[in-house]
Amino acid sequence: MYDTRIKLIRRTESGRDKYGNIIHTEEEKERWAEVKSVSRAEYYQAATTGMQPTMVIVLSDRRDYEGQSHVVINGVEYVVVRTYVKGETIEITLTEREKNE
Template identity: 40%
Template sequence: MTYDYEVTLIGQTFEEDEIGNQIPVETKMAILCDKKSASRSEFYNAAAAGLRPEFVLVVHAYEYSGEQVVEFEGSRYRVIRTYATGFEELELTCERVIGNG
């Protein structure tokens, strides 16, 4: 497997402002990945559930910490499914985030 692409994992932490309100703050980490097409069966099964998978990104499992949003090639995507393919690899099935998500 070649890791020829870069994806930015976007997580969320919370900080307190001066009066104690919890303010969400994005954390970003760029990692290398591989890109695969979503299979036909995966695409149609997801469409039946109202999801629109566009592609699958393969990342190292130890680099992924449950982030639900990624940035890939200038666009934001939501991770709708993860699947471990082995000890070190994890597939992230992604759909495009429309508007503010």
């Protein structure tokens, strides 16, 4: 059931400030998604590589995902770990964003 409003965020480097710091621009796209738990197998498989997936979201149309690297759900920002296309849908595995990213 696609009942959770999410924001897909694409960050691109748009230049540098006068101190040499990278300036990012953000493009946001809001969509409805289904939120699912990470399967036990997927969790343990990811743990072997040092990742801790938090959740999986499903978009009803795979074309809505255009390589965005971050997703905001209920005010919490997540990082995309991997994607999996299933027919016309796409599953996006997320992990909670580190505070220093």
